[in-house]
Each structure stands twice: as C-alpha cells, then as structure tokens.
Amino acid sequence: MKLIHPSYFPNILTFSYILHHPICWEVNDNYQKQTFRNRTYISNDRGKHILSIPIIHVGRFNGRQKYKDVFIDNTYPWQRQHWRTLETAYRASPFFEFYEDDIKHLYDQPHERLLDFNLKTIETIFECLQRDMPNTKSTEFEITPKTKEDYRFLISAKLKPNLNIDGYTQVFSDRHGFLPNLSILDLLFNLGPNTVDYLNHEFLTLNNA
Numbered sequence: 001m002k003l004i005h006p007s008y009f010p011n012i013l014t015f016s017y018i019l020h021h022p023i024c025w026e027v028n029d030n031y032q033k034q035t036f037r038n039r040t041y042i043s044n045d046r047g048k049h050i051l052s053i054p055i056i057h058v059g060r061f062n063g064r065q066k067y068k069d070v071f072i073d074n075t076y077p078w079q080r081q082h083w084r085t086l087e088t089a090y091r092a093s094p095f096f097e098f099y100e101d102d103i104k105h106l107y108d109q110p111h112e113r114l115l116d117f118n119l120k121t122i123e124t125i126f127e128c129l130q131r132d133m134p135n136t137k138s139t140e141f142e143i144t145p146k147t148k149e150d151y152r153f154l155i156s157a158k159l160k161p162n163l164n165i166d167g168y169t170q171v172f173s174d175r176h177g178f179l180p181n182l183s184i185l186d187l188l189f190n191l192g193p194n195t196v197d198y199l200n201h202e203f204l205t206l207n208n209a
Contacts, residue, residue: 003138003148005029005067005155006118007036008053009125013163014154015184016199018122023134024148027115028141030064031055035155037067038114040183044089047176051082051183055114070114083107086185093171095192099128103185125184129196163203 001022007014014036017023031037038053054073058065072078083104090096102124111117126133144150153159167178170190179186181203187195 001136001148002151003145004151005035005037006115006122007040007155008038008051008118009040009121009183009185011036011040011181011183012165012187012199013161013181013203015125015187016201016203017151017154018134019126019129019131019196019199022136024136024138025119025134026141026152027068027137028139029067029152030141031067031070031114034157036157037070037118037155039157040185042086042089042183042186043170043172043176043179044085045172045175047172048179048182049085049089051085052078053082053114053117054078068113068115072111072114072117074110074112079107079110090171090185090189093189096189098192099188102128125188128188129193131196164201165203166198166201168198 001024002017003024003026004014004018005026010018038055040051042049042051054076056071056073086103106117106121106124111120123133163181165180167173167180168187168191170178170186173179184195187198191198
C-alpha cells in the first residue's frame with residue numbers, strides 16, 4: 001500500500017499511482033508551502049499555467065498547522081477565476097463538454113477545508129472514470145512508515161523527476177509543444193475515457209525520484 005498526499009486535481013504521475021495501486025491517504029501531516037496541496041498546473045494559450053487555491057495562514061508564532069486544519073480563503077473569488085480559466089483553456093478540447101457539469105459543480109459552492117476539497121476533486125475524477133476511489137486514511141503521522149510505501153514525496157512542487165511520459169494531443173500543443181505531467185484534468189479533457197489506459201504506464205521508478 002502506497003502512502004500519498006491528497007492534492008488539488010493531482011498531476012498525471014501522482015494519479016497513475018492513485019488509480020492503479022492500493023492507496024492510503026496521508027491526512028495527519030503538517031501543511032507545507034511549495035507543494036501541490038493547494039496548486040495544480042494546466043495548459044492554456046500562454047503555456048504552462050498555475051491554478052493556486054488561497055489559504056488562511058495562521059502565522060509563524062502559532063506553530064505548525066496540520067494539513068487537515070487548513071482553511072481555504074474564500075474572501076477571494078478563486079473558484080470563479082479557476083473555473084473561467086479552465087473554461088478558456090479547455091473549451092476546445094474533445095471531452096470538455098462531456099465532463100463539464102461534473103467538474104463545474106466543485107466551483108459552484110464554497111468549501112471550507114483544503115484537505116476535504118482536494119479529496120473531493122479526486123473523488124470527482126474517479127466518478128468521471130467510473131472507478132471506485134480509495135478511502136483508506138492514515139491514523140497517525142509516521143516519519144518513516146512501517147507498513148506502507150512512502151510516496152509522499154510526490155506532493156512536492158519542487159520535485160523534478162525524470163519522467164517517461166508519452167505525448168498526447170493537447171489544445172495548444174501547436175504553440176507550446178507537449179507539456180508533460182500536468183493536472184489530471186488536462187488528460188481527462190483531452191483523452192476522455194482513454195485516460196485509464198494512458199495511466200497504465202509506469203512513468204516513474206523510485207530510482208528516478
């Protein structure tokens with residue numbers, strides 16, 4: 001069983017593990033910056049583009065904050081902005097209209113906690129792919145897991161692994177070429193039901209991490 005952090009619409013590498021392996025969600029760790037906990041990358045007319053969820057920071061004098069206790073800052077209209085950006089970026093993709101209603105509902109109502117929202121985005125993708133989402137969660141934080149494979153490194157936005165990801169047709173590939181390992185949304189909107197077959201590939205081994 002692999003121990004993985006829930007992230008905001010996980011990238012292709014991370015989702016390949018989530019879909020094809022027994023997973024335990026890490027829900028007892030501390031929140032850290034510079035991770036995919038509150039960000040994901042898509043492709044738009046300008047190239048690789050970040051979508052970042054604003055969070056409420058507790059301040060350094062209050063100590064470390066648990067990931068599960070992080071609140072989203074809904075004073076900023078980030079949901080409207082993210083959805084408009086997704087619409088603009090993927091309206092011309094082959095499967096955007098097919099999955100549009102499933103994804104849009106995530107942006108139609110406020111969400112309080114980042115961890116809960118991230119799990120909801122993952123659950124929505126599983127529903128789109130007609131698969132059952134893993135629901136096992138960690139019960140305590142372990143620096144070195146005793147009974148699970150530690151894949152928590154995948155949450156780091158600074159990770160630059162050597163990936164073996166085959167290209168597929170993206171909306172703006174004629175302008176920017178192929179952009180690998182974007183959000184699972186990029187794969188879903190461009191490949192639709194073929195997403196599952198695409199994710200059967202092994203994109204990374206621990207030797208490359």
